[in-house]
Amino acid sequence: MKTQIQIDYSKCIMCYACIKVCPVHALRSSTQETHVELIEDRCINCGSCYSHCPQNAILYRDSIETVISWINDKQKLVAILDPAISGEFIDVNDYKKFISMIRQSGFHYVIDGAFAADLLANNYKKFLDENKGKYYLFTLCPIIQNYVQKYATKAINNLLPLPILPEMASFLTKKFINEPIKTVYIGPCIAYKDISEFDKSDEVLTFEELRKLFERFEITEIEQEFSSFDFVEGKWGNYFAIEDGILIATNQEQNILNANVISSSGENLFKDAISDFLNYIEIIKKHFNIYYCNGCIMGPAITISGNYIMKKYQVLQYSQKRLKDLDDESWQENINHYLNESLPVTFKNMEIKLPQIPRKQIEDILNYLQINPSFRSCKNCGFDSCEEFASAIAQGIANSEMCIYYNIANKIKLIKKLNLQLEKLNAKIVDEEEKNKKIKEELQLHALIIENIKELLHKIPAGILVVNGENKVEYSNEFFVKILGEEAIEINEIIPGLRGSQIEKLLDISLVNMIEYALTHQEGETQKDILINDKWFNVSVYPIKYRSLAIMLIKDISLPEVNKAEVVDEIKKAIQTELDMVQQIAFSLGEGASDVERILNKVIQIYEK
Incomplete structure (x- = not known):
């Protein structure tokens, strides 16, 4: 994988907001203490730093100009819409007019990503039905896949070997259209952009970038006529935008006592969920369905922050409307036609190995930071404990300036020293004034x-x-x-x-x-x-x-x-x-x-x- 995160050093004020929320400690303060810096090989493209930066100093790779250049070059473009579209564009009253807005932007075809989700759901169900005692991490989330391949490598063989939605959707689109095309997947996730680095999708636009494209071309809903998706339409895949959407699509029992799959989501819980899977799967004996965000409707490139319940309601309403409008017979024929289409997926062991730090060295660092090991950690450095932070300093993924307590203590000392110097300077000035x-x-x-x-x-x-x-x-x-x-x-x-x-x-x-x-x-x-x-x-x-x-x-x-x-x-x-x-x-x-x-x-x- 390749990091999609970028930092505008000129805007960074060293507020530590990004450092605190990064789940894998891929950010640290620079040695000059002028800005944060990214440790690229640690990044999993979760986008939490982007979502939490108050200065807009965190950016991600921009794809707008590439897409516009294709439009200007008269390339035949295909837009593939993620099912989470209904949770983002709640200001658009009718999805058929929204499809028309996409076409007016310069796209020749508009594909419903929910159909690819339906095919993935069939593959998921097949794994569940054929389960022979092996339990899987069910995840449509590229962030979870990135994390497992770097930080929980013992679970790599338990990742369900199926592509994520943008990969599958781009793969199918090139089966639908037998001519040279450029595909652009439109979704809520920064990590989706990584797949375009490997030609599985030509490019990825986030919902945020799509809004900017509409603004650039001055496209609004009021001037649009109704339009429909090309070639195929999804059914149950429209629910994929919410955390339990895969269970709905695979017709799984959602009663926690009877379900074969346990769901967990959220940036504060996903690591614990993976840890529990590794340590207690033989006791729990269920598959785990894990999302980094609380479903794709809460992705980092969603422009409307918060409002989880409202977004979930919008997805449910949109899915119900699509079910009513769907030609069920035609949908089933398309499913049967493409059911055997598969995209092989392999996961790599990209384990991030760090040296084990001797206890004495950790104690020396804590002593240097003037931290008593018995202190309760404030976690403002982004680490769960002061000892973990001290170890990270020794490993080179953190530095002492990230400790708020240490910074405040040093600043107090500096202020006292400056005050003393100021007093001496004032006395000298008075003396010089007398001499003068x-x-x-x-x-x-x-x-x-x-x-x-x-x-x-x-x-x-x-x-x-x-x-x-x-x-x-x-x-x-x-x-x-x-x-x-x-x-x-x-x-x-x-x-x-x-x-x-x-x-x-x-x-x-x-x-x-x-x-x-x-x-x-x-x-x-x-x-x-x-x-x-x-x-x-x-x-x-x-x-x-x-x-x-x-x-x-x-x-x-x-x-x-x-x-x-x-x-x-x-x-x-x-x-x-x-x-x-x-x-x-x-x-x-x-x-x-x-x-x-x-x-x-x-x-x-x-x-x-």
């Missing part, structure tokens, strides 16, 4: 100091020029600008302090050379007297920061010596209070404050010399 506040205050103070220093330097009766490593002006005072003349004064009005000006455009080449020498030498002090605008000045150039800052001081030689001393004292007195503050914040502000301090000290040194 202090730095901001210091920066404001520094800016004030700088402004005061600039104001002071502007008042010094000497030219001051600070040049950076790119030979550009960082600062110049008004006295320096006036020394340069009218052109410099005009530039200063546009660019205060001539900041950013290239010194080559402002100064004589000899002064430029002095500045460049000071920038490129650690001990690069130079002095010279120079005539500027018919007036002699003493020029001193000193390095402040290697290759980064140099200062030029231009003094008027004509200034009396006494005045020079007074200027030095005035500068010292005015700078002293500012310099103290600069030194205090130099460490936190870095080189900016240190440069200012060096400039001020250098101005004083020059004047003292």
Whole structure:
């Protein structure tokens, strides 16, 4: 068999609904915990995951586009309708109009699957009548067959060797129609799609897909005329859609005290029923009729969920109506004609073998999960006990994240850890805010100091020029600008302090050379007297920061010596209070404050010399 189930990872929210309902643990959470993943060889195509997924993240193989392509290619198509059709299309008032809707979709023939069910019922009855002490698992359900072949292999030889309904119906249809055709079986079961993988039926549409086909072609009952099935019609096979339908069709006693067959159905009971068959058949001594769903009317591809009693009532009413309309003589002739047609069936042993896990390893896993073995299992992981779950982890078909208790415990720990980290982070943020506040205050103070220093330097009766490593002006005072003349004064009005000006455009080449020498030498002090605008000045150039800052001081030689001393004292007195503050914040502000301090000290040194 081939799995028909698919997962849309983009829609999966890891709610574990599918994991919890999977009867064979074919689903587990991914190692990244981002989505569930399918263990394909374990899947039995039951469709429980599909029915229970609240996010529509579980899908099954789509057949609509294949069928539409056949219709567009003018292929001769045959639709075979499952007897459960009456439990699905309760919104269609007359089955004869429903047949017409099928034809309008592009099908040339519409076959009643109930006739194949009648032939299967005859074969079932033959096995019952010829029973020689061997008891069988009666099942028309492909899900049960898949389960037995994988998980209850000891019962393989007790599976009644008859085809399931879609296989038999497709086989007979190709006997009815002696021309090239494509058959499409229409039913309630996802597992039916598996038979199309082996050419026993060309394709299978679920009832859900048939509704989508009607919507695509905008087909409704109101515009239809009556139409009938082609070739043959069923009789008792119409009851096959309900769990005891096979007993009705084979005319079996349904009184549990006298019946030769015991029926069991439902996804929560089928495993127990098979187990009881294997363990207690010599005590029970009856055949078992087992369905995964509560009859085909509750199949996973039925669009109307629930309403079991209403669906069963619809099947009974539909079957009674068909009996009244049936040409019984014609039906019997067809049965006699095809009675000997048989389709050989063999079952394969596809046993899923898993290693036995030592008790000590199971205990270690439970201890890791922080689970006390005496705890009652919540079964949210999909396993019946915590020990079975621990064993499945060791076998690789489950992982620890599937345990709700373990997940919650880990999340509580994580929340506590995150809260602690958050508290530390908040404390750090508060501390940083305090530091930033202090730095901001210091920066404001520094800016004030700088402004005061600039104001002071502007008042010094000497030219001051600070040049950076790119030979550009960082600062110049008004006295320096006036020394340069009218052109410099005009530039200063546009660019205060001539900041950013290239010194080559402002100064004589000899002064430029002095500045460049000071920038490129650690001990690069130079002095010279120079005539500027018919007036002699003493020029001193000193390095402040290697290759980064140099200062030029231009003094008027004509200034009396006494005045020079007074200027030095005035500068010292005015700078002293500012310099103290600069030194205090130099460490936190870095080189900016240190440069200012060096400039001020250098101005004083020059004047003292």
